[in-house]
Amino acid sequence: MSQYWLLKSEPKTFSIDDLAASPRQTTCWEGVRNYQARNFLCAMKRGDQAFFYHSNADPPAIVGVVEVVKASYPDHYAFDSNSRYYDSKSTPEASRWFMVDVKYVRKFTADLTLSALRSVSELHEMELLRKGSRLSVQPVRVHEWKAILRLARNAS
DNA sequence: GCCAACGTTGGC
DNA sequence: GCCAACGTTGGC
Numbered sequence: 449m450s451q452y453w454l455l456k457s458e459p460k461t462f463s464i465d466d467l468a469a470s471p472r473q474t475t476c477w478e479g480v481r482n483y484q485a486r487n488f489l490c491a492m493k494r495g496d497q498a499f500f501y502h503s504n505a506d507p508p509a510i511v512g513v514v515e516v517v518k519a520s521y522p523d524h525y526a527f528d529s530n531s532r533y534y535d536s537k538s539t540p541e542a543s544r545w546f547m548v549d550v551k552y553v554r555k556f557t558a559d560l561t562l563s564a565l566r567s568v569s570e571l572h573e574m575e576l577l578r579k580g581s582r583l584s585v586q587p588v589r590v591h592e593w594k595a596i597l598r599l600a601r602n603a604s
Numbered sequence: 605g606c607c608a609a610c611g612t613t614g615g616c
Numbered sequence: 617g618c619c620a621a622c623g624t625t626g627g628c
Binding site for chain 1: 608609610611
């Protein structure tokens with residue numbers, strides 16, 4: 449049974465267009481340094497799908513869909529002291545942080561902005577819309593997933 | 605650029 | 617174990 453997720457990225461750092469332009473349209477999702485988000489990353493399975501969300505963007509929006517093509521494995525950026533994601537407490541023997549690989553599936557014809565999503569009644573309990581929510585990896589309920597896909601279809 | 609909300613750190 | 621201080625996230 450595949451599950452649904454939402455992944456945040458700042459488009460200035462890495463946008464959905466960057467993903468589409470990546471080799472094999474695939475990238476590793478490195479740099480998650482929050483335990484709750486890490487736990488969700490570790491729960492992801494190959495074949496799960498996720499929304500790609502542009503945070504710190506103008507406007508912030510869900511912009512498309514990606515698929516998990518490799519389940520979680522140690523985030524080796526944490527082992528590299530030259531990386532901005534370095535964490536001396538994480539080692540190859542006992543990794544504290546993990547990442548998955550995701551592949552581009554599609555970009556919506558029209559971005560689904562945060563403010564537009566807030567007006568959809570089916571999404572009122574969505575984690576993304578909770579006040580103060582900062583989770584960069586979060587689960588999406590099936591009915592939320594469907595409602596958002598319907599919005600994307602109707603917006604096109 | 606501002607600032608509220610949140611998570612982490614570290615003194616006690 | 618409490619909590620103040622600090623750093624980060626991310627909408628506005």
